[in-house]
Amino acid sequence: MPQSADKVKDHIALFQEPEYKELFAFKKENYECRPADDEVAKQLEYSKSWEYREKNFARQHAVINPPKACQPLGAVFAAAGFEGSMPYVHGSQGCAAYFRSHLSRHFKDASVCVSDSMTEDAAVFGGLANLVDGLQNCNALYKPKMITISTTCMAEVIGDDLSSFINSAKEKEAIPADLPTPFAHTPSFVGSHVTGYDNMIKGILHYFWERESELTPKPGSKINIIPGFDGYAPANNRELKRYLDMMGVDYTLVSDVSDTFDSPTDGHYKIYYGGTTIEDTRNAIHAKATVSLQQFSTEKSLEYCASKGHTVAALNSPMGLTGNDAFFMKIAELSGKQIPEAIEIERGRLVDAIADSTAWLHGKRVALFGDPDVVYGLTSFLLELGMEPVHILAANGTAEWEEKMKALLATSRFGDGATVWRGKDLWHLRSLLFTEPCDLLIGSSYGKYLEKDTGTPFIRLGFPVFDRHHHHRFPTFGYQGALRVLVEILDRIFEVADGASDISFDLTR
Amino acid sequence: MSLDYTNDAEFNEELIKEAVAVHPEKAGKKRARHLGTVKTDAEGTSTCGVKSNIKSVPGVMTQRGCAYAGAKGVVWGPIKDMVHISHGPVGCGHYSWSQRRNYFTGTVGIDSFVTMQITSDFQERDIVFGGDKNLEKMIDELETMFPLSRGYSILSECPIGLIGDDIEAVAKKKAKDTDKLVVPCRCEGFRGISQSLGHHIANDGIRDWVLGKREQEWESTPYDVNLLADYNIGGDIWPSRKLLEEMGLRVIGAWTGDATLAEIERAPKAKVNLIHCYRSMNYICRHMEETWGIPWLEYNFFGPSQIAKSLRKIAALFDETIQANAEKVIAKYQPLADAVIAKYQPRLNGKRVMLFVGGLRPRHTTTAYEDLGMQVIGTGYEFAHNDDYQRTAEYLKDGTLVYDDASEYELELFIEKLRPDLVGSGIKEKYGTQKMGVPFRQMHSWDYSGPYHGYDGFAVFARDMDLAVNAPVWSKVKAPWKAA
Secondary structure, eight states: OOOOSSSOOOHHHHTTSHHHHHHHHHHIIIIIOOOOHHHHHHHHHHTTSHHHHHHHHTOSSOEESOSOOOHHHHHHHHHTTBTTEEEEEESOHHHHHHHHHHHHHHHSSOOOOEEOOOOHHHHHHOSHHHHHHHHHHHHHHHOOSEEEEEEOHHHHHHTOOHHHHHHHHHHTTSSOTTSOOOBOOOOTTSSOHHHHHHHHHHHHHHIIIIISSOOOOOOOSOEEEEOOSOTTHHHHHHHHHHHHHHHTOOEEESSOOTTTTSOOOSSOOOSOOOOBOHHHHHHGGGOSEEEESBGGGOHHHHHHHHHTTOEEEEOBSOOHHHHHHHHHHHHHHHHOOOOOHHHHHHHHHHHHHHHHHHHHHTTOEEEEESSHHHHHHHHHHHHHTTOEEEEEEETTOOHHHHHHHHHHHTTOGGGTTOEEEESOOHHHHHHHHHHSOOSEEEESTTHHHHHHHHOOOEEEOSSOOOSSSSGGGSOOSHHHHHHHHHHHHHHHHHHHHHHHOSTTOOSOO | OOOOOOOOHHHHHHHHHHHHHHSOHHHHHHHHTTEEEOEEOTTSOEEOOOOOSOOOOTTSOBOOOOHHIIIIIIIITTOTTEEEEEESSHHHHHHTTTOSOBOOOSOBTTTBOTTOOEEOOOOHHHHHHOSHHHHHHHHHHHHHHOTTOOEEEEEEOHHHHHHTOOHHHHHHHHHHHHTSEEEEEOOOTTSSSSHHHHHHHHHHHHHHHTTTTSOOOOOOOTTEEEEEEEOOBTTTHHHHHHHHHHTTOEEEEEEETTOOHHHHHTGGGOSEEEESOHHHHHHHHHHHHHHHOOOEEEOOOSSHHHHHHHHHHHHTTSOHHHHHHHHHHHHHHHHHHHHHHHHHHHHHTTOEEEEOBSSSHHHHTHHHHHHTTOEEEEEOBSSOOHHHHHHHHTTSOTTOEEESSOBHHHHHHHHHHHOOSEEEEOHHHHHHHHHTTOOEEESSSGGGOOOOSHHHHHHHHHHHHHHHHTOGGGGGSSOTTTOO
């Protein structure tokens, strides 16, 4: 008997028991009609070849394991970063269920978002009735300070006009006229989740700066920071605020999800927790500058801020020395504040750590994938570690991103062997790893399939991370964050070294 | 084991009133019909007192999903040797990628495709010009990439039905070109009101595009059965088929967990269909009954009481040998069940459970909890129909709170006021509940554990409920300086 009460075996151990192995073999032999084992082995080998790679890269229509999501996910994420904001998805209800599940699986935290459950009749008559009822019910039940509306592809295909629908809902007194209802059209057949983030941030700023009432910018001393679509936002935003406070900078984080997706367990569940206040969001128009930490997640938002007279600057998910140096210098330049010695000491500790470990990092070949800015920031860090990025992939990268990546790689001889893959998927990356192997693979949890197939040691970094807990509770941003990323890379390298040879099983590395 | 307890109907009715009152009038009226308590009348008939399978109220935060989730995520997705195309924009396939834990054996990307996200990744031009032509070319490319696949399902996302694409024509053409089964599935997310219609549409796809379409060579025996509507979450279907095989039955097809297309196509050769999740596959059972005269039987493999009852019920359809074997199987495993209960029941006795799951488990698991001495005080479904609630009442004690298509608001209120010792629901409900200090188990995905079916699974179920309810962390929720 494979199971026992004394030592209960779950799926991990149970299906290794002989009774189950026999069951699998019996089923396969008698009922499954699978291809013959040698046929499978042959195809498996073939799938590792250059010839297969060429066929794989000839694909123009089939997309296989793309590491990207759709616009409204980014919009819901952006909307979650404001105080008392209820993300509201106008369209099919299944989308809202998916976004909530997806965010909860990554953050291991509650994620709320209502939808107005449009069905066949709404497909025919439009979704106005759903929006009116939806806003009214949402307001009655959840008493939000703002309802932040994005769209699914259903609403986009039938052409629902959010602006006039929301006006109608207020005219019908479904919700109070003064309840803020920022909105953005976020068709899932355009761009990816980072596009949706951009559209929603812009939508929110536009609502409070122009639509609610026409505000005139009166530039003060504040700096707006837009953190971007960041899976490490809880820890990264807190780290960001710590640094800005150390520098004495007057700032507003535009969409701060650090508390939303990392709230305490204390016996009471609060559906709203933390976030940028509405007052700060309105006043953000009076900033003298707006800095984005993710250029490719905020292009339209920054353009909009520039139109309000802000000096704008965009970084690319600062990671490591160069990226964070640029951040601090940009903030110092814009705010007129000094970079305090304490931050320089932190930087020195990071340099110290890199110097201690550089021998283990030097020349290691790395494949990496993820969102455009995250991949840029990481590549920059890898180059200064003396590592060699080889395959660099962003399924949602733009032509501009590709150019910028190439320029970055050209700054270092460690970038000489790199190829930038824009718009490719993880089935492409599988071919790349088989034909041009690497020492390490870095990316979101989906990379685990590539590690299993190709044997490339894998480090989880990006969004989503579903299969490891609490990574988002520790920063990747700043010099401290870079230390954490460094340690993760080193740990993986040492694990591989420890497992590779009995002879070289050194106590001290 | 049948536990004797009742739940507080009066308190629960008050709770329902409180929940309804928060809604605007129109929404409140609608929601009131979905909330009730179990009552038994003078004739001994129990009812749940709720309406079901009705459109969700906009804006209340329903926990429901969509037809695509039901068709791709539940029914088609687990069939391992077919390539399942999420046809439309990238999101739907992305969010459902590897999330149902439909275990399978096979080589991913070579002869099995369950944990892959394969999509036509619609762009604006596809919306404008239609996606049929590219879908054709896509299938050609997939043939090059995955020559050992046995066929394709085309799972429509919202835009497909709105832009007037003809995926049926593409399916017919590509079936001819590839000499494989290509099945179109009109499961756009806006169709219907929940995942449930997606199950139905997927069943219809099996009916219209798979069963009886190609000649099946098969030597039948009187003991051939299909095991239907077990999706092999965390390996559920394997302890289940083990019991049936030990009884002397031949499980010639198991749907759709760990299934190959051959197991689906062969189905009409079976003598009987055994169905676990009634909600998601009763349609195809009825079809096979009407077309080939195959009888079907519902069973429940959660917890030893129901397992034994089900094994006897199944055996009763066969000869005395099978019936004797069933008794042998029960006798073989009863000591395991007894040992599990002896170990865990003292730690779980009297603990109060609230459930909110999909279309089956809110009733099917209740007796497994009771086998461990636990009491179910509230239960409800995301997408059950009236016939599910009819099947539910007999499982529940009088006074039990029943909530159909409960919103986030209602669930939070009920949990807060009833303060159960355990909530069993989904990922969306998990973290908010735990913040209240209430232990939680995901009952869609088995919280990354399982299997829970069969005797082997019951041991895991018991262990998991114990580790949730009795985790030391729940005594540390309040800071000690605030605990008083």
